[in-house]
Amino acid sequence: MEIVASGAARRYPRPMGKASFFEAVRPVDLTLRGGEMTVLTGRSGSGKTTLLTMLAGLLKPSAGTVSLDGLDIYAMPDAELSRLRARRFAVVPQVAAPIMSLNVMENILFPAALAEKAPPVRRAEALMQSLDILSLRGAMPAELSGGELRRMAIVRALAAEPDFVFADEPTADLDDENTAVVFSLLREAAERGAAVLTVTHESDAYVYAHHVWQMSAGMLTQD
Amino acid sequence: MTLRRLPVRNLLRRPGRTAALTVVVAFLALSLFAGTVLVRSLNSGLESLENRLGADLIVVPATSRGKIDPEKIYLQGTTGYYYMDAAKLEQIRAIDGVVRASGQVYLASLRADCCSVPIQVIGFDPGTDFTIQPWISQRLRSELGFMDLVVGCRVNSAVGESIRIYGQSCPVVARLDATGTGLDTAVYCTAETMAALLEAAKDMNHELKIDGDPADVVSAIYVKTAPGEAERVAAKILKMRRPKVTVIQAKTVTSGVEASLQGVTRTIKVMIVCVWALAVILLTAAFTLLGGERRREFAALRVLGLSRWQLAGVALREALYVSLLGAFIGIGLGLLFLIPFAGLIESALNLPYLTPGWRTMLWLAGLTALTVCVVGPLTAMVSARRLSRPDISAILREGS
Ligand SMILES: Nc1ncnc2c1ncn2[C@@H]1O[C@H](COP(=O)(O)OP(=O)(O)OP(=O)(O)O)[C@@H](O)[C@H]1O
Numbered sequence A: 001m002e003i004v005a006s007g008a009a010r011r012y013p014r015p016m017g018k019a020s021f022f023e024a025v026r027p028v029d030l031t032l033r034g035g036e037m038t039v040l041t042g043r044s045g046s047g048k049t050t051l052l053t054m055l056a057g058l059l060k061p062s063a064g065t066v067s068l069d070g071l072d073i074y075a076m077p078d079a080e081l082s083r084l085r086a087r088r089f090a091v092v093p094q095v096a097a098p099i100m101s102l103n104v105m106e107n108i109l110f111p112a113a114l115a116e117k118a119p120p121v122r123r124a125e126a127l128m129q130s131l132d133i134l135s136l137r138g139a140m141p142a143e144l145s146g147g148e149l150r151r152m153a154i155v156r157a158l159a160a161e162p163d164f165v166f167a168d169e170p171t172a173d174l175d176d177e178n179t180a181v182v183f184s185l186l187r188e189a190a191e192r193g194a195a196v197l198t199v200t201h202e203s204d205a206y207v208y209a210h211h212v213w214q215m216s217a218g219m220l221t222q223d
Numbered sequence B: 001m002t003l004r005r006l007p008v009r010n011l012l013r014r015p016g017r018t019a020a021l022t023v024v025v026a027f028l029a030l031s032l033f034a035g036t037v038l039v040r041s042l043n044s045g046l047e048s049l050e051n052r053l054g055a056d057l058i059v060v061p062a063t064s065r066g067k068i069d070p071e072k073i074y075l076q077g078t079t080g081y082y083y084m085d086a087a088k089l090e091q092i093r094a095i096d097g098v099v100r101a102s103g104q105v106y107l108a109s110l111r112a113d114c115c116s117v118p119i120q121v122i123g124f125d126p127g128t129d130f131t132i133q134p135w136i137s138q139r140l141r142s143e144l145g146f147m148d149l150v151v152g153c154r155v156n157s158a159v160g161e162s163i164r165i166y167g168q169s170c171p172v173v174a175r176l177d178a179t180g181t182g183l184d185t186a187v188y189c190t191a192e193t194m195a196a197l198l199e200a201a202k203d204m205n206h207e208l209k210i211d212g213d214p215a216d217v218v219s220a221i222y223v224k225t226a227p228g229e230a231e232r233v234a235a236k237i238l239k240m241r242r243p244k245v246t247v248i249q250a251k252t253v254t255s256g257v258e259a260s261l262q263g264v265t266r267t268i269k270v271m272i273v274c275v276w277a278l279a280v281i282l283l284t285a286a287f288t289l290l291g292g293e294r295r296r297e298f299a300a301l302r303v304l305g306l307s308r309w310q311l312a313g314v315a316l317r318e319a320l321y322v323s324l325l326g327a328f329i330g331i332g333l334g335l336l337f338l339i340p341f342a343g344l345i346e347s348a349l350n351l352p353y354l355t356p357g358w359r360t361m362l363w364l365a366g367l368t369a370l371t372v373c374v375v376g377p378l379t380a381m382v383s384a385r386r387l388s389r390p391d392i393s394a395i396l397r398e399g400s
């Protein structure tokens, strides 16, 4: 069970010096394996989010491929790729993206419903407990703080036990205590067998990682 | 919580927005439904008028000219007190080209105890009549007996009750279907009954301007001519010895009605088109504007694994629910306004107006609902398509 990016690159049409393109991600080779946690760091604007969204099936590379167990995911029709994302992928986006009309618990159970799995209520409650948002289960997203929304997004990603977890700066608005909890939860997911990719600026994350990659100006280097 | 319930939740989260959209859709439904019903009612009003008045000519006393508006006789069925010698009937029958001729006698009573409005009594000759009986026979199987009355649908007397006219008690034996004209407020009887009523009126010193025997007068003579002969026969009638009559040609009246009917119909249609154009623009704009506000939310759903189709489905279902609700309200308002005020509409338009039966009404309501429920989601389609293929990563990069 692995996701492989080979020569995956992304350019945006923006005049940069002589070129009319700006290369946000230069051709990258990267493999995310089940059971492993990969941490990706780098300066702002270096292309981390761009790479993560390409790996998560949300952004088609302008060159190269991303494949899941040998199948090019961007060659799939939208319905199939969407189903794949619903059943096996989970993303914690860099910005909060709750479903505004659903309360916290419904948001958290929504991916399982979409994947037609039984609602993982117990697991969701345990995760909420460990991130200290259990009391918010009936609250609406509009009532939550940035950090609470972030923690909700993490629980939502982990509750349905996905095969692939993509977390983009999951600890950006969190205190140290919650930050540590989040990294250990992500590590747990990897230990359970998932492939986990975490983008973060926190060097604390390295101790939880199997691999640490560095991004700068769209290029990937291993630490 | 499943995807199926998401559209409803989205609608409930923004009650103001949902209500505004619903109001627009309700206007759409109301205009279409009410407009269609109006046009239909007018058309069937004219149709029933033409069917019923099988006469090509109506001959009335010349003395009554000025008091008689030919259009009124045809359209409203308004009658009055005017009488001429029944011998004219024989003279007219003798004219070449006349297929049928039958006299009618009118009487208006202000003292009937049935209703607040004065009722008109129309007496016809069962032996020769060809305009009233075909219509009466739909409701009355047996012959109309002496002193029996048949009432128009808007006379407030039920079958089995009696109406007092000039002291005479007359049983109501049948009630007619609506025609959408003043004939609905009239009461019908045989010439024999009418003669008795006129006699009674005379006994009660009611001024009727009749010279001679009430049994020998007619108020109007309905004439059916051979095809294409109407004009020639009309001319001949006026050339009779001492005619003292006015001849009303049905065609001039009905064609006049048809013309104004077409005018009204066209106005209604233009109004429907305008309301729809406006509403469709409004809806499309509303959905598009609201769509912008919801890009982030839609991107979030995509991230969770909704396909483009599923996402479009959410947006379209929202539009569909709004449309259903709006259609329901609009059609409901239409019914509320059209059914009780049919009479007012008729007198305001001054045209024969016949509200369709409930079957047709139901069918029109269904058709309206269907149209609205197709058009509503179609207007949402534009923004749904745009929303369903967002550059997810770009949207998620935007700060809130
Ligand atoms: N849709 C786009 N159009 C044009 N340029 C883009 C687009 N998306 C990203 N970029 C550019 O690509 C570069 C990489 O962006 P990306 O979001 O991947 O950076 P990042 O490493 O995640 O940064 P941060 O740590 O601030 O989140 C940036 O310079 C950004 O301006």
Ligand SMILES: [Mg+2]
Pocket (backbone or CB within 6 Å): A048, A049, A050, A094, A168
């Ligand atoms: Mg980023």
